[in-house]
Amino acid sequence: MKINQNKLLIQFLRWRLQHVTDKQFVYILSVVIGLIVGVAAVVLKTLVHAIRHLVHIWSPFEEGNFLYFFLPMVGIAAAVLFMKYIVKSNIRHGVPSVLYAISMEQGKIKPHQTFSSIITSALTVGFGGSVGLEGPSIVTGAAIGSNVGRILRLKYKQIILLIGCGSAGVMAAIFNAPVAALVFALEVIVLNLAMSSIVPLLLASSAATLTSYFFVEQDVLFHAVELFNKGYEILDVPSFVVLGVFTGLVSVYFKRMYIAIEAKFEKIESRKHRLYIGGGLLGLLLFFFPSLYGEGYEFINMAFRGDYSFLFANSIFVIFEKSFLLTCVLFCAVILIKVIASSLTFGAGGVGGIFAPSLFIGAIVGLFFWYVFEYFQIDAPVTLFVLLGMCGTIAGVLHAPLTGIFLIADITSGYGLFVPLMIVSAVSYATVRIFENNSVYTYLLAKRKQLITHNKDQSVLTLLQIKKLIETDFNTVHVNATLGELIEVIKYAKRNIFPVVDDDGVLHGIVKLDDIRHIMFSPEKYNKIDVRTVMHMPKYYFSPTDDMDDVVAVIQKSGHFNFPILDNGKYIGFISRATVFSEYRKISEFFSEE
Template sequence: MSTGGGATEPRRILRVRQSAGVRRWLRESPNAVVLLAIVVGALTGCGALVFRWLIEVFTNAVTGFDEYPGRGPSLRLPGLGLWFLVLAPVVTGAIYGPLVYWLAPEARRLGGTKESSNPYADHGAGVTSRITAVKTLGSAITMGGGGSVGREGPMVAIGSAVGSAIASVFRIDSARMRLLIACGAAAGISTAFNAPISGTFFAMEIIIRNYTTRSLGAVMLSSWTAHVIGKAVIGEAPLFPMPVMHADKLTELPVFLLVGLAAGLVGIVFARSVPLVARICDWVWRGPEWLRPAVGGVLLGLLLLALPEMYGSGYPVLANAIEGHYGLALVLVLMVGKIVATSFTLGIGGLGGVFAPTLFIGAMAGTAFGLIVGELWSDASSPAVYGLVGMAAAFASAERAALTGIVLIYELTRELTLVVPLALAVAMAALVARLLRAREMESEMREVITAAAVAREVPEPIPITSSPAEAAAALARSPHNLLPVVDGEGHYVGCLSSHDLLEASGARVTLINGLITHPTTVPPNAELREMLDTLAFQGGAPVLGDDGNLVGWLVYEDLLARVYPS
């Protein structure tokens, strides 16, 4: 009499083969990218909206406003008057400080838009979900308590983590993983600014760099998917109210080159001040890291008491400046104040992005320039025009994304007469940034970069005696798709990739011996050219010492970060 077990086994095998077939199609089919891009865009759009809601919740809990207008007492704590500005960053710092320290100290390193996306090429879903969750919550608390940072960096982090997680779940190769990360970053910017074209250009300029029509299509699809979701929930309201403006005077065009020069230099100053202040805070602080945001919050609160306009992202204040409600002196004070406030917020351990502060600082620089020109030339364009041009120029120099700066301002304003002034100013700002960057690189390249200086710690190796199931578990825990294999004495014998292991899932493999590959290795003294040649054909490279043992693990992103530090 049959027990039915004979029929169950073939069905189980069929399901396993069907699952493997779906995974193979997602990894290898060009058409699969379309589906994955839509999924990444949809999930990122939803995640970004949740993050936006969290910021409003925490800001409202402290101030009584969804976005603090930069003046007046808290509606929640009216008895404190403006002194709530001192209390808010201290209390919120006491909340997110321990949260970050105990759950994800890595989140502190992801402050800007580039930093929020590029590292995810090296991490799997198990790591990025933890870091991103902590960064998302910590950023919302930081901004709710007055931290002078932006929401765009965390939104990019959410999208990048979504792309990385999906790529890790389906064991997609590193090239497609980078594409999905770019899709997520584009979706994050699209939701943040209600600007899908800007999201596309941002991802192509910052992450993809060298792209094809297929990758452009995937990124654009993801960005528009997130835009549709955001539009359905929050509507088409602009980032802030835009005054009526025109920039159609040919005789004024040379002036915009000077605006680009000024705002570009200010953007560079800001980009350098953030890591500089962080290093100073590291040097000064001697207490426990989890307490640092609360103690630093006292000084941040005093700064907010003196200049309440620095509270949060500052978009209401930016709108007032663009609309001409502030004089020249106050605009300049706000520009310098934002540089100090944002740098200090991040330096004491606060979480958030620098995209919005960069736009704020550029807008103040441009508006100040416009006010001066207006005093000297009665027929000049309004200060609003100069402020918006300054926004694009500062972003282009600080983030090295010229096209994104131009497209973003056009999408926000839909004013065609701004395109030529934007192009001139951004070109000048990008040129200044490039010239300054070239001088830095000449100095940096005098120091020889070796594999030993760039390599990260060796990932946990797989014993050669492991079964396929044990190897699969090790790969699932690891942020890498390729792991070293060692013999019984701990000596390196090769590598095992998740792709090769998955391909062998239908065969009767009891040990991993036959699945081991031998990727090109590099010695500790390998220099830049050798490392580039090796990484051009594989996602990672083992660094082997003279005795043949592993001393490090080299990945492309670490090499890029060393040659082109942000």
């Protein structure tokens, strides 16, 4: 059966090469991928809502209900068991896993990611994990694009483009925001694509949006359009700037707290211990702060209406609802603790994304600003500030100012808010960049020098590999050889550098032709001078595992042209300045091709 399938595939690919150009084929595939990921997004939404509905039927939440403490752990445990016994593989978190695949795996994403992220994230979020579904959805879309491209034997750049199509399609289907999805793919995934690649991304986003609309029609995530009926005034600009600074600082806190908690959990080797510690602490937080339960999108919709009662619902803090000062404290607590709750969900083994927590925190920040203005009888449209807060945290946490702007513009079905969105987004992003160079998504990859998608120069250096650049046509000479024996080697050599090695291949030094030119035509010295006396150990040398970033830096700094490659002291070959920069230019041209 498998042989027949392979024959059919080969026949199809031959027909395709004869009748359909590469560009046309990619256009067709982008539409197909858009349709598939649109269905995947609907399936994920439906699955989460079904799980959440069943959970609430079986365990109705009442004030002080202790099930808040246990349910998230149950969902995370189910996700962990699914990974261990069904998939038998760890599932990386959201967007970072896509960036890693592009950077280090030639765009290869494991086939199980086409469904495993959907199931595990649905279990995590459905039972109350304080994370979002967008990250796993993006992994699913990217995995679909990657595997379609690999099955159809496409080129590397075409596979990367289909990964972008899958990611953009999912975002478009979830938020009903095709323009924001396109911007997200270019800004966050940052594919280093030529302008000709925009069309497939547009086709995938449109197809996914229409597919989602076909199944759920007007069932959108956010209901801000019908509520937003008031614009802004020029006197509001200072408050926009302050909001931008505040969301920027919150974003810095988000990243640093997330990384700190992740580092703590990485030191815990046992999965059980991670589950018990992370799940237990998460349950404790949800018991005291029920508004942190799940994605929190229903609370964002309440925030659009100026309704902050969810902060007190089913909470022990309900007695403080009439106090302005204590309500402000509770606002700040929810903003800060949401980050901890999301990080604990990941640490315990749950699967999800940080997009939804970022939006939730931004909405709470905007609602908090409105609440303070309202208390001091300053006229401020609550929906406007909630939307701007969401824009600010997307710009700050994800380092995606354009995505923040266009997502909110899509949500509000217009561009009337463009100026305040630009102000908040730019100020938030600028504030974050004072403290942090990389987002939560890119921090670890950049630290390990594994990130190629956000820096073209780094992209090329990452793809360069020392092992493929080693030149081995240098004639070696034994460390105990005489000058006469060296001259015999020179007679048949094509290069003017001679590595000096012992019986075990260990490098003792090198001899350059220029070093012996003054004595090489004096036969009387051939048996009197040893190689040891004319050799020298090179100042710079590398190993096959050295980072190309460091190698290129040394090459530029030293001014030398050839560098020995040693593996535990043993001579392997040389790497030359000319070869490195020739390969660098070749790969750069590859990235720049239309």
